[in-house]
Amino acid sequence: MNLQTFNLFLIVSILLALTIIVDARFNKHINKHKNINKPINNHDAITPTKTKCSTPTPTPTCCQSRYSPGWSDEIIQLVVYNNNNIPGTAQDCCNFCTTNSNCLAWWYISNSCFTASTDQNNSCSNSRVNASASNFEGGIDRCSDSIQC
Numbered sequence: 001m002n003l004q005t006f007n008l009f010l011i012v013s014i015l016l017a018l019t020i021i022v023d024a025r026f027n028k029h030i031n032k033h034k035n036i037n038k039p040i041n042n043h044d045a046i047t048p049t050k051t052k053c054s055t056p057t058p059t060p061t062c063c064q065s066r067y068s069p070g071w072s073d074e075i076i077q078l079v080v081y082n083n084n085n086i087p088g089t090a091q092d093c094c095n096f097c098t099t100n101s102n103c104l105a106w107w108y109i110s111n112s113c114f115t116a117s118t119d120q121n122n123s124c125s126n127s128r129v130n131a132s133a134s135n136f137e138g139g140i141d142r143c144s145d146s147i148q149c
Helices: 003-034 090-099 118-125
Strands: 074-076 103-109 112-117 128-130 137-140
Touching (some): 090 103, 112 118
Antiparallel strands (some): 074 128
């Protein structure tokens, strides 16, 4: 290869290399402006959503069921309970006690309702028994730590 052919080869190679570099930079610049308003992927797209507000949990009503206000499922020990001969259910016994201001606590078993009067109010600190574990229902209504109706 003579010197003139080598110089021509060198010039063509340099021009080809410059063309490739300029073309690559130009396309990068064009693509940058093309995608300016396009999200890169689906995670970048902003999609309006509706947020559902949570429904507040309703407060249980008195004597609605076990563990509702008035029906604590506890019995105060060492208290005198009187049979009130109130016919009905445990719910009726609970309602009787919560509506009677002289009723401290109640328990119900086998269609019989027993209540303790508030004149034994100092009994609130006595030990307590889980009523349902003893196969009956009960509640404490007028002690400071009971769930009041």
